[in-house]
Amino acid sequence: MSKDIITYGVIGCGMMGQEHLRNIALLPGARVGAIYEPNELMANAAKAIAPNARLASSIADLLSEESLDCLLVVSPNHMHVDQLAEIASIRPLPVLMEKPLYTSEAQSKQLDALKASYPAPVWVAMEYRYMPPVATFLEQLSRATGEVKMLTIREHRFPFLPKVGDWNRFNRNTGGTLVEKCCHFFDLMRLALQSDPVRVMASAGQEVNHLDETYAGETPDIWDSAYVIVDFASGARAMLELCMYAEGSKFQEELSAVGPSGKIEAFVPGPGRFWPTHLGVPPTAQVIVSPRQPKGPQTVEIPVDPALLEAGDHNGSTFYQHQRFLSVVRGEADTEVTLDDGAWAVRMGLAAQKSAATGQMITL
Template sequence: KCCHFFDLMRLILQDEPVRVMASAGQEVNHLAEDYDGEVPDIWDTAYVIIDFAMGARAMLELCMYAEGARYQEEISAVGPAGKIECMVPGPGRFWPRHLGEPPVARVVVSPRQPKGPMVVDIPVDPTLLAAGDHNGSTFYQHVQFQRMVRGERTPEVTLFDGAQAVRMGQAAQDAALNRRIVEL
């Protein structure tokens, strides 16, 4: 689950994972389902901490049952210069009409000096929002994939990238199941 976020961590940090710690499980979703006498084992909650080779640390907080939140995804980076946060709403088609217009993606930059957050709304063209999910990024993924198939560009993501993301996910599952730190 969420291997794409592990891939994003590697992309942002330009570094490789060395250690994984996690607490995770199935708390809400699919518990009442039964398939040939078995309940699906789809984990819907987790905290995953990953240490990287150059000293950075990243964390994934997963909650697959918080659909009522204003933002579906929140990413933040914290360092000696301050903090930057990105908040991305879920698909607008799921936003309750009685709450008005769906939220707009936003970036908050909070420098250490001078103190004081700067909030920047990031509106997305409604045509792109209608073209797919992920706040318009599905459109760009399809355009780049089409260009690759036509031979106009090389893939942005390699087989190694995919394998590393899966490896991180497997390490997180192992860490949570066995209550241990997994060295990579």
């Protein structure tokens, strides 16, 4: 596609949808032509970010906008597969689909049919791949370790934020914390290890957060902490440690990979808007390489463009992801995060949910 300006249609403009809009606004050669957001408050907020976009009354109405070149879907998790099916039946444009790709085993079967027939690229939005410190970690991984044998990912962060209709408080809408939140990390495990998982074992629960909340008489059932161990076909092992009542941490994500040659680590701060002003400027991301011989850790700071930090909560990754997606829409590159990648991340999350619920190791 040889167009100077690529026009997006956007489905869903809550908190994350608005982050996408702010980042699209920073991209040369991109604009938003139409938005479908059924919540009036969120629709008005989206319109303030993209004032030239038309507010559509439905997905079908949005797809009738002739100027659209691609779609961005940022609706609640459980809606993704049905909305992709609706798009496929009306006007199957290239899609950037927010994670998680699906939320249940039943939806995975519906997705399989769509994968086989959808004629345009679908990119699953695994933003964490594109955080500058994580991207540097991935680029240097093989050189620093000699081949990863052990991979650990720790996320110590704030609780789930309020969302429209409180949809993210219940597993039936999210797929569970180990799908909703942790599909990012399972995707990073597969990418870093270049292998598929064979066994998953998890311990998780709801220990602190949301226990005093009720919605239409229901108490949230979303978990706030977990350990997950994953064995891979290559023989490598990976572990995830999640705690969602640790917002006092200096860094939100910590990645560590170890192999026969040494170790590499990445330290990623959380959203700057949550950093206490009395502590001064927020911390800067770091990558540390620790060779076995000669010993001596080497630390490099990985600063992120302040304009990108201001545009969202994901260390600039939303912007870089859109840059790459636009190259796919223009026919200049291939999709980097495929439907298969998105499906594997959910499959691992669902296995971890099942393992934690049953106390059993799950074989994939």
